[in-house]
Amino acid sequence: MNTSNVDAGFAPVAVADNALYVSALRNEFPILNQRVHGNVPLVYLDNAATTQRPIPVINATTDYLLHSHSNVHRGGHALAMEATRLFELTRSRIQAFLNAPLPEEIIYTRGTTESVNLVASAWGDDNVKSGDEVIVSEMDHHAVIVPMQMLCQRKGATLRVLPVLDNGTLDLDALPDLINNRTKLIAVNHVSNALGTINDVKSICALARPRGITTLIDGAQAVAHLKVDVQDIDCDFYVFSAHKLYGPTGVGALYGRAEIMSSMSPYQGGGSMIASVSFEGTTYNDLPYRFEAGTQNIEGAVGLGAALEWFGGLDHSAVAKHEQSLLRRATEGLSAIKGLRIIGNAPNKIGIISFVVDGIHASDIGVLCDEQGVALRVGHHCTMPLMKRFGVGSTARASAGVYTTHSEIDALVTSVGKAVRMLS
Amino acid sequence: MNTSNVDAGFAPVAVADNALYVSALRNEFPILNQRVHGNVPLVYLDNAATTQRPIPVINATTDYLLHSHSNVHRGGHALAMEATRLFELTRSRIQAFLNAPLPEEIIYTRGTTESVNLVASAWGDDNVKSGDEVIVSEMDHHAVIVPMQMLCQRKGATLRVLPVLDNGTLDLDALPDLINNRTKLIAVNHVSNALGTINDVKSICALARPRGITTLIDGAQAVAHLKVDVQDIDCDFYVFSAHKLYGPTGVGALYGRAEIMSSMSPYQGGGSMIASVSFEGTTYNDLPYRFEAGTQNIEGAVGLGAALEWFGGLDHSAVAKHEQSLLRRATEGLSAIKGLRIIGNAPNKIGIISFVVDGIHASDIGVLCDEQGVALRVGHHCTMPLMKRFGVGSTARASAGVYTTHSEIDALVTSVGKAVRMLS
């Protein structure tokens, strides 16, 4: 195999790399230090799909399983108390991470998708009536669009769409005209997974609040890149997944203002979410337990707690600076490839870069980059309406994490260049 | 601390212990080999709440995270393909484990509770109408009762209850009279988590099938103790949680007959569950993906696969014999304690024993046994209607796992005896 062009090592030459922190960080991610397809070094640029897990986070879960595992709540014995303590500790950490006022405003879910579905059902079914309107954006993930579409279908409500401008930013000027007195909810992502655009969700919430419109912010792509403060954003709901934040799959959170959630109907029924059950009638438990039916992903919560601790320990201004410099380097490098077009050129972006090449199918680029060790994601990125907006069926997407190096960006550019040559 | 009465060691004296297999097994569960409350050996008898994890299962997840972690499906790169392979491999293992005809009849969920909620919503909302009837049993877990109660409330249907006899078995003779031409669904557990009773679900399904009544069997407590064969039971839906089968929390499965599920409406909306999304209309994906919206608990699936492999490697006739002998020993030992009453004396039981003591609150027994290292669960066990049926508010429950020893049962009996003496 010819890998001479792929310079994806951890060589100490990368002066531009904020060398200190990146090389130290990479030691905590053994998965990155491997060869794929027999012989090529892995260059993992699929972080928007899921991030890798640092050793301390993996160890936290293992430790829990080796020493403290038990089902939580209602358990009176030593292990049950320890497991419950750890489970509730993560809840407080999530609260602090989002700057939520109260721990009971944090609900455990499987992830962003379930969090949105919970709101669409538990809040939506009670609050959205026939003739009402729900606004989503044209750049939203299917995880937002589909539950809201299903809600509107159930209720005979109308889904309205906030359009995207050519540069990949939301057309915020169009929002006031979209809003009317039937608007019940605005749901929009904080950061676009397909374009990288950072949206001005604070302005959106400022428009919604005085009109009594509920707001739901999809923070799936934001939490690992921006400082999130739900009180500053002033949203009603904020949702995210642990697996995009160097934490476990199968766990995430819903933040919801206590004022709204304390009167919200339950979502799933089962153990823990009840106060009392009889065949004559059942009464439901208080927040947050009312929305946590059945055994939760306990080890996932423990892992998420460790991920928040680990992530919280990073120097976030250094991380942000590093990710921005990766983005600049990738943008420059890829732009130089003939026929390559970057989709999404917002002034405020995280380290995500989506592109297409004239006359070449993105899937071919994905296959040939993969052969060179470079892991991209190719497809519609669960944003089909956005793909349609930009007149493409799919894009190839590279997305950076805290551990991404400048040499990996160079490997990306080299591998795309070679793929394009091979396909031309 | 006075622990002299607690003989909960792993001493090789336990001849009656099927010694070979139990002592070998226990090496795989380091968590069992610890002291709690400073100094007393842990005797973990809370297996009905959750089981502990053997080393091979813990390692399978760690290995996955160290070498293969990626988001599954739609990913074209090396890691994504490997993660997808492992994720789908577990699906086939679940299929084989339940003897389901097709892999696409297996849906990943968070666990039993979510599986039941999925059926109650996706199947129930389309099939249960005003005036219809749904049957649950008096010994069902809240995870079955509450979603069905919520379904009946949404639809104006009636929840009917199959009663429990004094010995803790279902009153199957009452079932034919409960059934009528408005009966749409019978949901019942395979094994009771509060009593240990093994229910004759095959007879229930045989009654339901010719009448066109759909059946849902809650296998949460069955999978770790009985050979389950959904084709032999002839049920429509079967549900369980991995964490009660020596596997991870946050993952479980729903088996549903393809015939029913292929026309079932989706449950949660989001990524992967769609075929195409546009604001004009969305079409949904095929089975099983239609019911798996968003990123699933991928490492949980990998762990569940390892748990099925590990569990499948046990000598199940030895395990069953061992668990029955533990049950006999516990029943004899506890029965000798003055004032102690065992709730649930069905002829067919798994290794679960629930009890109350005259004039003593179960919570006091729980606290004092815990001080002696013995982990019991005290409470209503998410079966409040069953507690009411037996005229108690709560019970103390001991539940065995494959690794439980006869000496641990002796420790149980000793610790309960001492607790009762201290409280009398």
Added chain:
Amino acid sequence: MTSAETIRKLVDEFASIPDWEDRYAHIIALGRALPAYPEEYRKDKYKVSGCQSQVWLYAGGKGRGDQDTQGTVDGEANGHKDVVSEVIHFEADSDAAIVKGLIAILMKIYNDRTPQEILGVPPDFIQKLGLDQHLTVNRTNGLASMMKQIHLYAIAYGRIDEERKRARELKSQ
């Protein structure tokens, strides 16, 4: 005895019982000695939520009148004048022996004290007494809820006392 003195005394008391069995015997005995809970208060509205065992807590009495303490508290209606240093009287009970013993301990510390004194109790007494495992928020025996409830009463009564004091001062100006 101030609450601080009571805590010191309790700590000494428990420190002198090294054996866990004797310690529980003592806790249970304290519970048995708890004054009988007035049956007229054995109502749902006096139940403390989140309990595995049942726990009742009634606040009022001692000159504060038998008002519905779950709702608004209006001591003025009972015609009291010198309310600033007025104490809060609690009645409490549980159907579980150990929980009842722990309640008895809490009563020694909190009962018949002024709001200021209640709010001034340092929360670390729980650790000092070695009762962490019974009184943490995670424990579902209701004692954590009960302590929270006691604090809420103290805050509410404290405010009322403040207002009365202010009202009296205004009148006397």
Added chain:
Amino acid sequence: MTSAETIRKLVDEFASIPDWEDRYAHIIALGRALPAYPEEYRKDKYKVSGCQSQVWLYAGGKGRGDQDTQGTVDGEANGHKDVVSEVIHFEADSDAAIVKGLIAILMKIYNDRTPQEILGVPPDFIQKLGLDQHLTVNRTNGLASMMKQIHLYAIAYGRIDEERKRARELKSQ
């Protein structure tokens, strides 16, 4: 050439190209050489589901007539007699170059062969060719679905051929 011979030839062909770039160049070239897909069949009903790139597959032709192969297949209507050894003709296409090249390989193996021959192709040719990563069920490029579809056609046509054969035998008795 039988399908077995074709596979042997392809295996040799690929084995002689050690360099991954050259191998892909060859796959892409094979795709370019694939006969043009008839535009009248570029319809949704000929699309193979589960694809990241788009894949079309049309079956019929070669005396089987231009029937709607997604629905029932009725070759008899086209007036053919000696149907037992009749082959199935496929047309296929993709908008992605590598997928199209892989389709070209599949066509060499499966196209214009009898149902019996198609169903007799040993599935391990995928490993032998070193194309596992492109043709596994988990791969969402549609090729696994396409292979499944080809097999389903073979089964369906095989049954039809069987029935005709039986009908003919009955008539000739």
